[in-house]
Amino acid sequence: MTDETTRPKLLVLIGPTAVGKTRTSIELAKEFNCEIISGDSMQVYRGMDIGTAKITTDEMDGVPHHLIDIHEPDHPYSVAEFQEQSQRLIAEITERGRLPFIVGGTGLYVESVCYGYRFSESGADEAFRDEQFRFAEQFGAEALHRKLADQDPVSAERLHPNDLRRVVRALEVFHVTGVRLSEQLAPQTKQSPYDLCLIGLTMDRQMLYNRIEERIDLMLDQGLVAEVTALMDKGLAPGLVSMQGLGYKEIVSYLQGECSYEEAVVLLKRDTRRFAKRQLSWFRHMKDIEWVDLTDTGNFSANYQKIRAIIAGKFH
Template sequence: MTNRKPPLLILLGPTASGKTKLSVEIAKANRCEIISGDSMQVYRGMDVGTAKIKPEEMEGVPHHLLDIVDPDTPFSAADFQTIGKRLIDEIAARGKLPFIVGGTGLYIEALIYGYEFSEGGADPEFRKEQEAYFLEFGEQALHDRLREIDPASAERLHPRDSRRIIRALEVAHLTGVPLSEQLAKQTKESPYEVILIGLTLERNLLYKRIEERIDTMLANGLVEEVQILLDRGYSPSLVSMQGLGYKEIVPYLQGYSSYDEAVYLLKRNTRRFAKRQLSWFRHMKEIQWVDVTDSSNFSAHLSAINAIIAGKFA
C-alpha cells in the first residue's frame, strides 16, 4: 500500500502567453484531461472576450470547467475549488493525468492548497453601507477605502470589481484581519503531488501579443458578442460583465465612449491585468519557469515542458 499523493499538473502564465496551444500538445503527450483555471471561461456565451478554446482546437483532449454557468450566476474561487477537487478525482479514476491550465492565480492556489473559505461569515448591514458608499462616491473611492486597510488585496482587485472589494472590506470588518493576510497564512502543503510550470516571456513582447490578440478578438466579433449579452438582459454590473473585453465595450455600445477609446482602454487594462498576474505568480515559489519569448521555437518549448514532466509521476 502506498501513501503517495495524487498527481496534478499545472500550466499557468499571463494572458496571451501561449498557454492554450501548448496545453493541448502537453495533454496529448501525457494522457491528460484539462481543467480550465480561468475565472471567466466558466460563463456561457462569453467566448471571444475570454479567448475560450474552440472545440476544433481541442484535438480530442477533454476540457472541463468551460461553459458551466450563465453570466448572471455567481461563481467564486470556493466554487472552483469544490468542482475542481471532484474533477481531479474523476480524471485520476479514469487513469488520466489531471491538468489545470489558466491564469487565475487565486483559483489555482485555492484548489492545489485546499484554502478554507469561511472568511468570518457575513454582515448584511455593513455590506449595504459599502454599496451605498460605492453608489455615492464611485468605484475609485471604494477601491481607495480597501487600499487603506488591505493594500495587497487592493493591488489584486480591479477598481471596477466592486463585489469582491466589498467582500474584502467585509472580511476585514468581521475578523479584524485583512483578507490578504488570511490568504498568506493558508497552508502551502498540497494534498497533491504537483508539477507547477509557468510560461514567461520578455515584457514588451507580451504586451505586443496582448495588442495583437485584442485586434483578433475585435475582428472575430467581440463587439457583437457583448451586444448579444446586453440584448439578452445581462446587466453591465454583473461580475461576469466586468471582465476584460466586456466592461470596456459596454460603454461604447451605450454611447458613452468612442470605439477608439474602448479599444485603447481594453488594451491598456489587459496590459495592467497581465502585470497583476505576473505579480501574483512571483510569490508562487514552486513554479518551474519556461521562457517562451521565441515564438518560432514552439517544439523546443514543448520539449522543455515534457522534460520537466518526464518521470515525475511514474
C-alpha cells in the first residue's frame, strides 16, 4: 500500500435520493477544481432523464461530468463496467491536475471503486438465469427477492427487489459456486487505493420522505409519463434492467393497464422511500464516512461550510 502522499486523491459524496447531493456537489466542484463522476447506475442511460433526476446542463454550471448518457437503455450496465471506467477516469482527471469527485447513491458501485473490489469470475449458467427471469415475470420481482432473502439475506438486504439483474446474479453466483455473493464480498480488503475523502449526507427521515414525495410530484409535472411512453414506443421491453428502475417500472404498469395512475403514483412514492432506506442501510455498512446532517435545509451555507472544512482538513 502506498502512502497518502503518493495515492491519487479521491473525493466522494454519497447520500440517499433527494437529500441534496446535486447542489452541494456543484459548489464543491467549483471550489476544489473537481471533475464529477456520476455514481448512479441509472443516469448512464440516454433518454431517461426525468425519472432518474438527471442533472441538466444548466445545473452543471460548467463543471465537467462523466458517466452520464453513455449507453442506450437496452445496455446491461454492470458494477464491473462502472468500476473499470471510474478507475480510468480517476487517473485521467488526476493527470489533468484536477480532483476526481464521485457523486451518487448506488452503494455497491461507489464502494467498489473506493476499495478496489475484485469481482470473481464465478461462471455463468444461462439456463438458470433465464429461469429466474421467467420466475420474476410470472410471480413478480418481490417473489424473486424473497428467494434471495432465503439464500443470501445479507445480499437481499442490500438489493432492491426491482433490481432484477443483480438479484438474479446473486442467485446465480450461489447456484454456480455454492458460496453466497455476500460471503465472497465480505473478505475483500477495505483499504482504499486512493487518498480518500468520503462524505455522507443525511437528514431527518420524515423530512427526507417528504422531499422524495415532492420530487416525484415534480417529475410527474415535468412529463415522466410521456418519457416512459416514448421509451416504450421505441420498443424497449419492460423487463430490461433500465425499465425496471424506480419511476419507470411503476409507470409502465400504469401504461399497460395493470393499475390506475393514482395507484402507480402511490407505489412509486412507497418504493422510492424504501429505496432511500436501503441506501442508508448500505452506507451504514461502509467505513470512513464523515456524515453531515442536512436537516436544517434552510441553512445551506452553514452545511456547506461543514463539508468544505472536512475536505480542506483531509486534503490540506
